Amino acid sequence: MALSTVAAIATSPMSLFEMSIAGEVFGLDRTDDGVPPFTFLTCGERPGEAVPTTSGGHFVPTHTWRDAVSADLVVIPAGGIKDTYPDELLDTIRDAHRQGATILSICTGAFILAEAGLLDGLSAVTHWRYAEQFASRFPRTQVSMDVLYIDHGSIVTGAGTAAGIDACLHLVRRELGASVATRIARRMVVPPQRDGGQRQYVEAPVPDSDCESIQPVLDHITRHLDAAHAVPELARLAMMSERTFARRFVKETGTTPHKWVVQQRVLRARELLEQTDLPVDSVAAQSGFGSAALLRSHFQTVVGTSPQRYRREFSAR
Template sequence: MRSVAVLVQDGVEPFGLGAMCEVWAEPYHPDDDNPVFDFVVATPRPGRVAGPSGYDLHVDHGLDAAAGADLICVAPKRDYRTPSPEVAEVVAAAHARGAFVFAHCTAAFVLGEAGLLDGRRCTTHWRHVGHLAEAFPLAHVDEDVLYVQDGTIVTGAGSAAGLDAALHLMRQQFGARTAAAAARRMVIPPHRSGGQAQFISRPVPDCDAETLGPLLTWILENLGLDLSVDELARRSHMSPRTFARRFRAETGTTPHTWVTGQRVQAAEELLELTDHSIDWIADEVGFGNAATLRHHFARARGVSPQQYRRTFSGAQATASA
């Protein structure tokens, strides 16, 4: 994946466009050894593109500039129920030739118009999942996730979830180290699982003493320890039931799912940056043994630890698995 095209329509939402530009167009520091993408923003009629909030954009390139792009990103627009037929046509053609297609927020309606959601899992902003399911009844709309990948098609929920989905794609194509570098540059968390809930009753906590923030920090520093619900509840001076309920309220997911995701991410980094054995890494991140690591890694990433290492390791990994 070396070329990225972002498609915009009249009424384009500025955050969605900005998020895609921030991830794929922002040049990296040359010492980071990260990929540099051929990046273009394209629209059906080059020139003035109406914005939704009292200002307009100027886009130089027409949709022909997106031909051949490895990744097509579709930015959301305010009047999402009237997607551009021209944009939908470009999206359908890109998918037919094997390109990745990513719809941020309500841009999922463009993918539906292109016929790409039929029989596929997908999502959009939680306010509009009902509209998406009604408009495209053959789609499998998931209302309670941040993003979904079904083959080469990725759909994301609103606003910040677009950054999560973009980092997911970067991690998948270039590895955890590259995705973490991009996240660090944007000063955002390097990984939120797509299965995490869109809407939670409280914001994700910072390190306030009245939240679980300090505990989450401690977990990340101690992944090799016993991190069962009972043990975490004990450290938090709560009953297991109260702890599990509060954890979901503050993070949008269960303790087990969150901890497992952090362990997989830590394993990714060790696979990329070290030549330690799979058994050693499994013990270091808290899975205990290689078989358990392989199970969770394959379930989360779709490949084995060994395959991931061969794809993304910068070291010559010679240790036996």
């Protein structure tokens, strides 16, 4: 997929925050920072006509829904959940997908994507608060709570609210490489890649113990990815028991220490493969995998391709 023209769909009512996520990632000119330019369109039923937002204000799109058909990426931000959606809106999404566009839903935007029939037989995410409602309404789609976004190639769904940032940056990373995604994330002052799922937010978004955050431990790990990181050692750094540390780690990151370390090492390996000519053995050593065989195994699992193939795809960019 080319990633040049991005169209964001405005529906009534529309979530201004999720629309702003798309605009922040794809609508700002960051060519001075080495980010390729995007053509960003805001598309509504009638251009120039104010669309009510869920926060009480209004948003004025500049293009029609049908203008999104020729886009490379169509973003469906969150909005009001309705029993039915306009045929023109659903036809626009189907036609854009048929012509090769990637369709990304954010939060409750997944309801529109599912209503268009594009999630049949797939897994998807939406805001955790509406997951049961979504599952009941669209039984042919499997709802997940374990990830922040799901990528099926031409169909991507992002979970609640800020997970839309993760999904957008993921698409930038997928199409333009980790370096470009990191530049955008740095300007937005957000992590280039978060780990975990929505379960950590469902009932206890703030850990209920009196211990301090494990963020200093996470920072220590990322500064020393080439070192071994056993749970007993990390628990000592956090000044917690191993059991408390493991429980806190899952609450704050949404995953286990081992999986989190592997994901961070893969992210570091991607950057080295894109930005350097280091041999794969050296990339493995600097990213903490120790051997090229171990790097290849984890890289294939996380990224879905080999380090060599990934380098051929992204290093030229």
